[in-house]
Amino acid sequence: MEVCESSKVSLREFGCEQNLLSRPDGSASFVQGDTSVMAGVYGPAEVKVSKEIYDRATLEVLIQPKVGLPTVRERSQEQCIRETCEASLLLSLHPRSSLTLVLQVLHDDGSLLSCFLNAACMALMDAGLPMSCLFCGVTCAINTDGQIITDPTAAQEKESRALMTFAIDCAKRRVLMSSTKGSFSVHELQQCIAVSQKASEKIFQFYRDSVRRRYSKNL
């Protein structure tokens, strides 16, 4: 477990552990403050004929909430995560095969979608799947005073007037995915994107440190 301290853009304490499950081909748990998600990747494996795509792998994302069955909200998050992963994975290297990414919520204390994205990226990395770039998720909340809070807790999310989650790629820090709630001006959007890009650098540095530490132990 590693921790990441923050100076300008404030993020909660991050933690990540890879390769903690024995059955999946890649697994990771990601902790942002009290929000915690476990991810497992299976594949490349055989694909159902009905889901087969002739020139690339079929990616399936499943979100398991802490209690109950997945609802419409989870479906829409699944779609966001799947399309983000599809953009960064080199799926054409595994035609006619299936990849399954399972995300299990362990605890939700805000910024859940960004935690999903971070856990997904770490698990894909652990599975050793070829990717064109890494990505990370950043959630920003604009509170009633117009202040931007990165990586908000559930309480901060509830008080906020707008909430945005972005997925940012590591190559050019561009926005891969965006999902918003609440209304905001164009200027506020640009500010949030800029803040998220700054925050993404920290997260990528955390990725690097955590992977480096893991491999230095193994060798």
Add this chain to the structure above:
Amino acid sequence: MFHFQKENCRPDGRELSEFRTTTLNIGSISTANGSALVKLGNTTIICGIKAELANPTVEAPGKGYIVPNVDLPPLCSSRFRPGPPGEQAQAASQFIADVIESSELIKAEDLCIERGKLCWVLYCDIMCLDYDGNILDACIIALLAALKNTQLPEVTINKETCAPEVNSEKRRGLTIHKHPVGASFCVFDDSILIVDPTAEEESLSTAQLTVVTDEADRLCSLHKPGGTPLSGEKLQECISRATTRQREIQKLIDKVICSVKTEK
């Protein structure tokens, strides 16, 4: 497709930043409280609003609620199978619910009749009849027009029996606070941006993006479910196109509602 892009035009003869012809018909379903039919080129979406009386939830005694549902039946395209709604339909339903909540187009407090006792539930059933791309934009237009068309009967609570009494003679429209309108874009290879994609263009594109703005130029949603990244300038281009689109559609809705009123 690449040949077309070189020439800056599209298979159906449109320019890259041109929407298909939008036609709107309101009050098409006479049995519903409000309804609208939208055609965006070949894409056809119908929206019916059904109002029901219900008890408010304990957490929000002063609020009614809105339940949107997007249905993509096998009729509209060969890509949809019968049975429970697929991922795309569920994601679209969630998107519409988010837009309603984010834009505050209807205040949930307005739907309350008697605090803690009685409120309206608006079931917004949106159905696609013909799927030719860009259903999200069409869904938002259909929803907005149908809500503007909705007439609710007056309800009073009988003091003695405590039972609600519906006066169907006296009807009033809903107060629509905001007019959110969406504009969808497709990205090809991080560089080419096209507006209002058809089903063919959607399946060939590398990323999709929907921007929803209201009349005050505030963004209600910037929905990009993934795909190739987009630069800041391109995003700005999308937003400014979306604001002009909002003006056009709001004008269209007002015109159609006006013409329906004069017919009566």
